[in-house]
Structures are given as structure tokens and as C-alpha cells.
Amino acid sequence: MIHFTKLYAGYSGQRITPAIDGSLPVGSLTALTGDNGCGKSTLLKTLAGLLPVCAGHYHCDSTNIALLPQHQSLDRTFPLSVKDIVNMGGWSQRTWSGRLQLKVKIRIQEAMDLTGISELANTPLAYLSGGQLQRALFARMWVQDSDVWLLDEPFTGVDESTITRLMTLVGQASEQGKTIVMVLHDEQLVRRYFTRQLVLTPQSAQWVIPIDHIPSPCRVS
Numbered sequence: 001m002i003h004f005t006k007l008y009a010g011y012s013g014q015r016i017t018p019a020i021d022g023s024l025p026v027g028s029l030t031a032l033t034g035d036n037g038c039g040k041s042t043l044l045k046t047l048a049g050l051l052p053v054c055a056g057h058y059h060c061d062s063t064n065i066a067l068l069p070q071h072q073s074l075d076r077t078f079p080l081s082v083k084d085i086v087n088m089g090g091w092s093q094r095t096w097s098g099r100l101q102l103k104v105k106i107r108i109q110e111a112m113d114l115t116g117i118s119e120l121a122n123t124p125l126a127y128l129s130g131g132q133l134q135r136a137l138f139a140r141m142w143v144q145d146s147d148v149w150l151l152d153e154p155f156t157g158v159d160e161s162t163i164t165r166l167m168t169l170v171g172q173a174s175e176q177g178k179t180i181v182m183v184l185h186d187e188q189l190v191r192r193y194f195t196r197q198l199v200l201t202p203q204s205a206q207w208v209i210p211i212d213h214i215p216s217p218c219r220v221s
């Protein structure tokens with residue numbers, strides 16, 4: 001559970017988001033939406049512990065939080081392969097000698113199979129398409145097995161079949177108790193998959209139930 005009390009996220013004391021109140025229950029699947037520049041990425045970075053809180057506060061039951069950043073923020077020229085990236089998800093589960101346990105190695109292979117990137121295992125990051133890179137980053141997050149998943153526009157440049165494949169994994173993770181927040185701009189995706197939505201504007205943060213998830217007797221149209 002993540003609980004917000006008049007939380008403002010921002011940089012160097014300058015507030016970017018409006019005040020955020022409310023909570024994200026364990027296992028909830030929330031779309032974070034709003035216009036460009038209203039602070040969605042800033043909020044995710046704050047929840048991931050990369051930025052200090054600007055004002056107010058939030059409480060998260062877990063410290064095991066994973067962030068899938070916007071891929072524009074990655075240095076693609078760094079000499080890493082797909083396998084190197086996915087392996088990183090298992091780092092916190094290394095043995096005392098720094099090796100990956102067998103169960104983690106199995107999970108890494110499973111993640112690459114599920115995301116359809118096994119055949120790209122030795123491909124350098126610089127050679128990947130946008131969608132292939134997103135699959136690799138998603139596989140890393142899946143291996144990490146954190147309680148809270150924060151995903152920042154994970155489907156930019158990603159084809160329809162990959163979106164369906166990754167959203168199926170996201171849905172399963174949420175059913176297994178992961179608390180998931182995803183920044184999205186595609187309202188159709190929000191309506192199709194998400195049970196909760198946090199809409200940011202410069203003035204307010206509003207919690208909404210996407211219309212497809214409102215029980216039908218309560219719907220106006």
C-alpha cells in the first residue's frame with residue numbers, strides 16, 4: 001500500500017505536481033495520466049526514491065520498488081547486451097560470492113522467453129529497436145520481482161502484439177499482489193486494462209475509475 005498525504009513532487013524544492021492525496025492498495029493497477037509536463041515522471045522518480053519529496057509525504061509499506069524509466073533516458077552506446085540488462089534484475093539476489101543463484105538464472109531465462117527476446121540475448125543495446133529495448137527493460141523488471149512496479153511510458157514505439165504480451169504480464173503481476181503504476185498517454189489502453197487512474201493537471205490530482213471498469217448498472221452511457 002502506498003499512501004499519499006498532500007504530496008508534492010518536484011525538483012530542488014520547486015513543486016511540479018499538484019498536491020496528491022489518496023492511496024494505492026496492494027495489487028492495484030493504476031494508470032498515471034495527464035498533459036505533458038504535469039509531473040508524471042517526476043512523481044514516479046519520487047516514489048522510486050530518486051528525488052526527495054518536495055512537500056507533504058507518502059508512506060510505502062515496501063522498500064522493494066522497481067522503476068522502468070523512459071528509454072530515452074538510457075545511454076544506448078554503453079557496451080551492454082540484452083542478457084546483461086536482464087541479468088541486472090537479479091543483482092540484489094546474488095550469492096555472497098557475487099554469483100547469480102540457479103533459481104535467478106532460471107527466472108532470467110523465463111523473463112526473456114515471456115517477453116520474446118531470448119534470441120536477442122547477445123545483441124548489444126545499440127542494435128535494438130525501440131520495442132526490443134522496452135521488452136529487455138521489462139524483462140529486467142520482471143526478474144527484479146519487486147513489490148511495487150513503476151513504469152514510465154513503457155509502450156512508446158512498441159507494436160500492438162508486444163503491448164498485449166507485456167500487458168498480460170502486468171495484469172498477472174497485479175493479480176499476484178504487485179502494486180503497479182504506469183504512465184500512459186493512450187486512453188484506450190487505460191480503459192482496456194486499468195482499474196484505477198490518477199489524472200494530473202497543474203491544479204489537481206484526481207482519482208478516476210476508467211469507464212470500462214465501472215459496474216454497468218452505474219454507467220451513464
Ligand SMILES: Nc1ncnc2c1ncn2[C@@H]1O[C@H](COP(=O)(O)OP(=O)(O)OP(=O)(O)O)[C@@H](O)[C@H]1O
Binds near residue numbers: 036037039040042043
Ligand atoms: N532535472 C530537472 N530539474 C528541474 N526541472 C525538471 C527536471 N526534469 C524535468 N523537469 C521539469 O519538470 C516538469 C515535469 O516534467 P515530467 O517529465 O515529470 O513531466 P511529465 O508529466 O512526465 O511529462 P511527459 O508527459 O512529457 O513525459 C517539466 O516542466 C520539466 O521541464
